[in-house]
Amino acid sequence: MENIDILIKNANELITLKGPNRPRIMEELKNLSIIKNGSIAIKDSKIIDIGKNLKYKAEKIIDASGKTVLPGFIDPHTHVVFAGSREFELDMKLKGLSYMDILNSGGGIFYTVNKTRKASEKDLLSQSICRLDKMLTYGTTTCEAKSGYGLNIESEMKILKVQEKLNKEHKIDIVSTFLGAHAIPKEYKVDEYVDIIINDMLPKIRGLANFCDVFCEKGVFTVEQSRHILEAGKDYNLTPKLHADEIVDTGGALLSSQIGAISADHLLMSSDKGLRQMAKKRIIGVLLPGTPFSLMQNIYAPARKMIDFGVPVALATDLNPNCWTENMQFIIQLACLNMKMTPAEAITGATFNAACALGLNDSIGSLEMGKQADIIILDCPNYKFLPYHIGVNLVDTVIKKGTIV
Ligand SMILES: [Zn+2]
Structure with a gap:
């Protein structure tokens, strides 16, 4: 089993935004490519794997049960x-x-x-x-x-x-x-x-x-x-x-x-x-x-x-x-x-x-293999809470270039 830096697991919703690598329009805007019960493996500031129930030996394991994971804003x-x-x-x-x-x-x-x-x-x-x-x-x-x-x-x-x-x-x-x-x-x-x-x-x-x-x-x-x-x-x-x-x-x-x-x-x-x-x-x-x-x-x-x-x-x-x-x-x-x-x-x-x-969609903006590990974990069960539970900070954890900040 490969040794990695961080493993995020059990995310209630992992919002990957996987899709065409160009500005998204019309119906594409609605497609967040969500993985239920998702995991992300991070090594050397990059996302090296993403999916369901990933198994890795990790320096740090984050249990994101009940939480929503998405790319950093x-x-x-x-x-x-x-x-x-x-x-x-x-x-x-x-x-x-x-x-x-x-x-x-x-x-x-x-x-x-x-x-x-x-x-x-x-x-x-x-x-x-x-x-x-x-x-x-x-x-x-x-x-x-x-x-x-x-x-x-x-x-x-x-x-x-x-x-x-x-x-x-x-x-x-x-x-x-x-x-x-x-x-x-x-x-x-x-x-x-x-x-x-x-x-x-x-x-x-x-x-x-x-x-x-x-x-x-x-x-x-x-x-x-x-x-x-x-x-x-x-x-x-x-x-x-x-x-x-x-x-x-x-x-x-x-x-x-x-x-x-x-x-x-x-x-x-x-x-x-x-x-x-x-x-x-x-x-x-x-x-x-x-x-x-x-x-x-x-x-x-x-x-x-x-x-x-x-x-x-x-x-x-x-x-x-x-x-x-x-x-x-x-x-x-x-x-x-x-x-x-x-x-x-x-x-x-x-x-x-x-x-x-900003012309940066090759490296950030979605959670996909090879992209920079800029990730946020929200303390809410699904993404619809973002415009629903208003006036509070829903961010629980911020990961920038593979480091928890
Ligand atoms: Zn201005």
């Missing part, structure tokens, strides 16, 4: 590195001020940009580690992180370097996105700033990010400016991503399909034409229900329509000072209760399709 859209907090804005929101109202009155993102510019690398690092620790506690084992609270070359570099350090030092794997085009800093006109992003920032951030993102929105960056930045990013091997159609439909979804983006995110107001093009090109729609929830907008991305059209949907927290949650379980709850996704669809969106949105 993947959070494919966060702004985890920022300084300060904006809890004072809640009173403004309660008075009915919109995100744009708060932004225009000097609050919102510029408050955070100021704090982040002033913060030392060490400060940013320690504030971000607290958030990553919480993410891990709630079952997230990989996340994306965007720059975008620097809005000048020094501060954008500082954030990307902090993200690089976090990726090395923290258990969570962090994939970096350059979001210099998050807002227009007050010291520049928009065209000047687009030039700075393309000619000054992109050459200097080489090697510090995998993706380039733009906040394509009315009053921020137009479709043409976004296209320009994302095309330039491609020259530096940065795959396009987009904040698209969050507040109004500016044609962001359509742009994502024209520019070869890996994902377009938010999509509350996207046109049917844009969504159909995304479906055709299999561009992942990353839905962020925590954001309209925090903004008390009572309007959510049309997840059902997107799934019907064949858009591969994923879920993310959008963790930022405006929507501060590290908890993907909460996002799954919002996806089901407010966007009418089924529990199975939401879980696929928070695991396998989220891995696709």
Whole structure:
């Protein structure tokens, strides 16, 4: 009998998400490939066997009787590195001020940009580690992180370097996105700033990010400016991503399909034409229900329509000072209760399709032989408890790269 590191056995439900290794759509989203009374064998950070009643000599045996085992959550859209907090804005929101109202009155993102510019690398690092620790506690084992609270070359570099350090030092794997085009800093006109992003920032951030993102929105960056930045990013091997159609439909979804983006995110107001093009090109729609929830907008991305059209949907927290949650379980709850996704669809969106949105589906996002052992054990008998037993942390054990953390 082979000696292994960890054997998980007797899992009431082992949610493997075994299936086609590409973004999942329509009915595929519902297929979690569940093994009843399942076991997983882990060795050297990898899953080496998976099935029923496996027999191995293991360093550590975990009896998962009565529990649910699934891949670690993947959070494919966060702004985890920022300084300060904006809890004072809640009173403004309660008075009915919109995100744009708060932004225009000097609050919102510029408050955070100021704090982040002033913060030392060490400060940013320690504030971000607290958030990553919480993410891990709630079952997230990989996340994306965007720059975008620097809005000048020094501060954008500082954030990307902090993200690089976090990726090395923290258990969570962090994939970096350059979001210099998050807002227009007050010291520049928009065209000047687009030039700075393309000619000054992109050459200097080489090697510090995998993706380039733009906040394509009315009053921020137009479709043409976004296209320009994302095309330039491609020259530096940065795959396009987009904040698209969050507040109004500016044609962001359509742009994502024209520019070869890996994902377009938010999509509350996207046109049917844009969504159909995304479906055709299999561009992942990353839905962020925590954001309209925090903004008390009572309007959510049309997840059902997107799934019907064949858009591969994923879920993310959008963790930022405006929507501060590290908890993907909460996002799954919002996806089901407010966007009418089924529990199975939401879980696929928070695991396998989220891995696709980061280009990591070869190594994570499902529990299959040869994949990285990023696994969570939930203290509930089946996966339907995730959006049902709400407001608590259902995670019992987190295993990252074959180690219990
Ligand atoms: Zn965002």
